[in-house]
């Protein structure tokens with residue numbers, strides 16, 4: 001029987017998981033709903049401390065101002081479960097759902113242990129009243145069913161729950177903009193009254209016609225499909241970039257011409273060194289695993305091609321660097337500009353830089369790395385993890401002393417000044433599309449480099465003819481080489 005919501009008012013919203021999604025999403029609700037108290041809970045005390053400090057745990061343009069404005073008024077970051085969850089009317093689950101790195105489904109399936117743990121904790125701690133539980137994390141279809149089953153299995157509880165799916169579509173680096181002005185807010189659920197409660201929260205700043213309602217499974221699936229389609233566009237244009245390099249076409253011109261067709265659209269057609277980030281690969285793997293589970297091998301293979309193309313693009317870039325530097329980078333010094341997976345974030349998860357740097361270290365190159373927002377610790381940790389074939393977050397003490405880690409320490413330097421980073425190197429590799437790279441004095445950089453000075457623009461963001469005038473040997477994605485037969 002559906003719960004009667006006529007006397008249900010949302011006075012407090014809780015969120016489990018104070019990460020890249022939980023933090024910004026809840027801050028936005030606090031901003032536009034001053035009548036609602038918003039509590040964000042995390043097990044990680046260091047992360048909560050950072051949210052309560054002047055140095056937030058994530059870099060996101062515009063977020064500091066919102067947090068500073070609302071924190072302590074109606075926005076609270078806490079490790080107090082009672083305040084954040086037990087006392088809340090609506091509880092968002094915004095925990096990580098990484099790809100499983102063990103057992104059945106290893107490397108493919110989404111690991112739902114954090115979601116399941118949240119459901120069990122809620123069941124065991126909430127004994128009375130009614131709550132709306134909102135799946136904010138990206139999950140496989142039918143996860144809401146698992147959450148619901150767990151919540152219903154308490155023998156000593158009067159509590160009742162409605163489960164909603166409300167996937168998040170924000171992109172890092174533009175989270176504030178995306179949350180303020182979303183293309184759509186998607187709410188999936190079985191009880192229209194519960195959906196209305198959540199829709200009313202968003203309606204404080206999002207137009208009603210942009211708040212769409214579906215059944216639970218469509219909502220869960222739509223999130224995975226959206227990411228597959230976005231990533232597919234990047235892999236498509238990257239595949240085209242290889243044809244351009246082989247034929248003399250220019251990928252920027254092709255993308256422009258193709259994107260002007262309104263049916264295709266111009267966004268997400270920027271050829272690159274490959275997509276990164278914590279979502280695309282994970283969610284495609286998640287969808288292909290689901291497809292296989294439903295015996296839809298052709299569907300799985302179709303979407304898996306998006307990842308294969310992305311892997312090939314990264315590999316192709318690393319190989320080109322080696323090839324153009326006279327087939328060896330051994331003992332050569334290369335400068336890497338950009339380590340984050342995209343601009344305006346300090347996040348490096350699945351960044352193409354990690355893969356390419358590790359390949360170049362394997363080739364015995366020395367790397368100077370500069371990124372405006374990523375710490376030295378993070379960069380070293382990421383490269384060591386990949387070279388040790390260790391999964392995300394698994395950088396335990398024993399890996400610190402492996403030959404691979406020793407090699408990374410010997411070959412990689414993280415440098416805080418871009419001019420120092422480039423000085424005395426044989427080549428510059430542009431790995432992230434940071435705007436500041438366009439403003440550098442490239443003549444000064446060129447003068448400080450070894451000659452011939454190479455520049456590989458993995459994002460096609462610089463003015464290549466100007467760089468060539470200065471004297472650089474420039475290689476970009478999807479543009480044919482001027483003298484392909486020569487070195």
Ligand SMILES: NC(=O)c1ccc[n+]([C@@H]2O[C@H](COP(=O)([O-])OP(=O)(O)OC[C@H]3O[C@@H](n4cnc5c(N)ncnc54)[C@H](O)[C@@H]3O)[C@@H](O)[C@H]2O)c1
Pocket residue numbers: 016017018019020021022041042043044047094095096097114117118136137138139168169170171172278279
């Ligand atoms: N990062 C993005 O841009 C983005 C965008 C849309 C959707 N998503 C999805 O949102 C979800 C969260 O992603 P994220 O990037 O914010 O992850 P994250 O790793 O930054 O944050 C997750 C947080 O959850 C906490 N946590 C895990 N289990 C917990 C528990 N039982 N109790 C309390 N805290 C717990 C972790 O300590 C961590 O701080 C994922 O499913 C992801 O796919 C991410």
Ligand SMILES: O=c1ccn([C@@H]2O[C@H](COP(=O)(O)OP(=O)(O)O[C@H]3O[C@H](CO)[C@@H](O)[C@H](O)[C@H]3O)[C@@H](O)[C@H]2O)c(=O)[nH]1
Pocket residue numbers: 138168169170171172173227230234267268269270271272273274275276277278279280341342343
């Ligand atoms: O034309 C493009 C656009 C993007 N990228 C790369 O693709 C990756 C992902 O970029 P983006 O999608 O902007 O950032 P994310 O934060 O990963 O956001 C994606 O993943 C989120 C998590 O699921 C979703 O919520 C967002 O809607 C979806 O865009 C980055 O490495 C970009 O550099 C390209 O190479 N070319």
